[in-house]
Amino acid sequence: MRKKPVIDIRGLSKYYGDVVGIEGLDLKVYPGEIMGFLGPNGAGKTTTIRACLDLLQKSKGEVKIFGLDSHEDSLEIRRRTGYLPGDFGMYNDLKVKTILRYLLSQSGLSDESKMLELAERLDLDMDRRYGELSKGNRQKVGMVQAFMADQDLIILDEPTTGLDPLMQQKFYDLLREERENGKTIFMSSHILAEVEEVCDRVAIIRKGRLQVVEDISSLKEKMGKKLVVEFDDGVDPEIFKIDGVKDVKIEGRWVTMIVTRNLDQVIKNISKQNIINMSLETFSLDQLFLTYYSSGGSGT
Amino acid sequence: MNLGNTIVMELKSNWRGYLVFILVMAFIVGGFVQAFPSVAGAFEDDLKGSEYIEIEVEDGDGYQDVTLSWDEVETADNYTLKMGPTPSMLVPNEIHGIEGSVHTVRLEEVDGEIPEMYFVIVAVSDGTGEFIGIETNFDRAEGLIEFIGLDYSDLRGVLSMFWGVFFILLIGIYIAYISVNSVSKDYDDRRMDILLTKPISRRQYLLEKFSTVSLYSLMLLVVVGLITVASVYSLGELDTVSASTLFNTTVLSWPVFLVIISATFLAAVYLENSKKAVGFAFLFVLIQFGLDTVGSMASGMEYLKDFTVLSYWDHEALFYGEAVNWTQVGLLFLLSALLIGAAVMLFEKKDVPG
Missing domain, CATH: 3.40.50.300 (P-loop containing nucleotide triphosphate hydrolases)
Incomplete structure (x- = not known):
């Protein structure tokens, strides 16, 4: 207690x-x-x-x-x-x-x-x-x-x-x-x-x-991690429709998203396509703070 | 435990200014008293030329006969008498062709009063005039005393004038200034937050500040009182006004300054800004002084004195030997206590600006 x-x-x-x-x-x-x-x-x-x-x-x-x-x-x-x-x-x-x-x-x-x-x-x-x-x-x-x-x-x-x-x-x-x-x-x-x-x-x-x-x-942890993936070709947006994935942005071969849960499922899905580059970043408090404020305080 | 720390800190941070003002006041007061003989001498000076004319007045029913006599001038063909209400003789009444060295003129009452006149005798030779002398049918010093209300040929009159004007204004404004700054500087210099998050109550903080300025003002008055006594003693005038009267009259002005201090503390707490609070403090002292002065000098406006604390310290009466009015002294203490009490209550309730 x-x-x-x-x-x-x-x-x-x-x-x-x-x-x-x-x-x-x-x-x-x-x-x-x-x-x-x-x-x-x-x-x-x-x-x-x-x-x-x-x-x-x-x-x-x-x-x-x-x-x-x-x-x-x-x-x-x-x-x-x-x-x-x-x-x-x-x-x-x-x-x-x-x-x-x-x-x-x-x-x-x-x-x-x-x-x-x-x-x-x-x-x-x-x-x-x-x-x-x-x-x-x-x-x-x-x-x-x-x-x-x-x-x-x-x-x-x-x-x-x-x-x-x-x-x-x-x-x-x-x-x-x-x-x-x-x-x-x-x-x-x-x-x-x-x-x-x-x-x-x-x-x-x-x-x-x-x-x-x-x-x-x-x-x-609650704010999740930022996943950035570079594919060798166009990407099917449907593969990111997973519970715990949000803010998905597709710009040509580049895709960024926030992953709060089910990271293993995300990896499995994206690995069905050819990946050239990939990074997974933990939010710094700085980014967290900005994310928090830009989302109007909901934190999502 | 920490009682008195604020007093010590106030003295540590302000002692230079406090000391300088005491020295300045000691110099001014001591110097002013020393100037008394020349002030009195100038006041008693007779008219230049009055020594050449003898005057006798004889009052009758609704008139006054004024007989003027002078030393005859051998070369004079005759004499001219000029009369006017001022010594400048602008548009005078003139009586020409007076023979001999004595002349009587009758002045009729105007509005029930014999006019106060200046008389000038001029010797006339071959059509040109030569000034012989000037005299009046009234006591010039008495007229001036009646107009001013004080007799400057008497030390008590000079002291009353100084205490009623310079003393109140100089010390009043300075005390008001340091009272305001005692609190407002803590706001302005952004240290109020720290001071009020130490384990002393706001009441203690304010009362210690009030005590510091009050004790300093008392010390200032004691020094000024002692300097006055020493200065009067050096003139050999302690027979005119005793040492105890001089000292007590000075120190008994303390309750007036306590009211000024507590009123300015209230303003400082309410306004929180030193410029505004200093402005209020100066205005407060000047209004008190203005009401007292106008109430004293303008006939029919005596009621104005009821609105000023200065009327509760009758320095003039004290210099002339009247007993201390302890009721008035008590009322000033009471007023001061009410004002500082209001300041404490307000201070305890107010937000401290960040």
Whole structure:
């Protein structure tokens, strides 16, 4: 039996006047997992995260974190939650270490060991003023403050914005370590590769509504594989009429199709004709995402 | 646990500006007090030329006899008396051919009042005139005092004018500005999200910000009060207005600034945008000042003062030794508490803009 969810969102809606931010959103994030939250700009990712953190008032629904109400018990929740917003800002005139010490003390802590360790690991110069830092270095400050209090849940909104590829890898390693240490991580992203690399599950949101929540591997499985075949001559379309084969496109000698089931039957059928070339591709999350959106969210 | 952290952070990030303003105010206030002797001297100066004419007035029923006398000029054929309501003598009444060095003129009442006039004596020789002197039938300083409402030959009058205008405007606008920025900068610099996802309540956040600006304003007033006392002491004028009166009058303006701070906090929370909130804060201070000034100077418009918090701090009465009206002080504290309470309630309910 699965453990109780760390984040339990039920029927969450947020309206801005007549504009729908999110509507009827249900989502659970379980302890010790990294949940990716995918969607294009304006889909409702940040709104969902901010509603979880009580920065926005909910229009409908409920959000429980650690089994506590996100509004009524927000102080207790915040004691146990680290957060990195998508647009992180701080005091431009102050040194990084002054800022981080202040934020640490705001969490009621004084032990700086993890703060110092993270700063060293991310090559963050603590003696520079925040206003003098590049965008990437400012993001590092945000990352350090999100993880330094060693909290049970870390919520990250587009966390790798501005980081160079090397630093992104360091960040992914950090996420994996935190997961191994039992932390739960909920991160939004539009970088599909990073979600694919570090997340256990993914939730896809579109126009404020949740489209799918799935293990990445089973989502890929469900989405099928792309089969491309080159025949030496014309091809009989009837041989592709198999349950589990869709989106068949015939262009001269080339045929492409999506195969979700009965791959063996497909192979048997096409092998009745002369094959010159054939490839079978697993969808990357990128392609999966585009397929999902181009199909209007049905995933088919 | 983390109580007071926000206060410490406010001071760390703003101490330079706070310190500079205290120094500027200390310089302005100290300098202004030192300028008192020359202000008073200029105010007391008599008319140039009045020393050459003696004047005696005798009031009768519906008239006033004004007798002017002067030293005779040997070469004068006779004298001309010019009279007018201003010293410029534009379109004066003139009496020509006066013989001797004494002349009496009768002024009739106009609308129940004896006209206030300037009198100029000119010696005439061979058809040319030579100015002898000028005098008035009224006390010029008293007229000015009546018009302005303050006696600048008295230190208390000068202090009342300064405290009522520059003090309120300078400190009021600066305090309003730092109050707004205390909250709005957290929105503008995109750090509100982080600050409000730490385990401190929105109420604590706002009240600590309010406490910082309030305590700073009190410290500013204490410094200004001490500088004023020192500056008046150096003039040897503590007999005119005591050290405790000077200090208390200054520091007792604190509740007025608390109202300004809480009103601007409410605006900052409601508007969320520093430019709009600063605009509101400046307007709030200027409207308060404008209503108080017009209400004080325009007859029949005294009711305007009822709409300004400044009328609850009667600095002029305090400088002139009247007792502190603690009811008014209490009302200002109450108003401030209501405004900051409203700001907290609004802040707790509002979405934090992303």
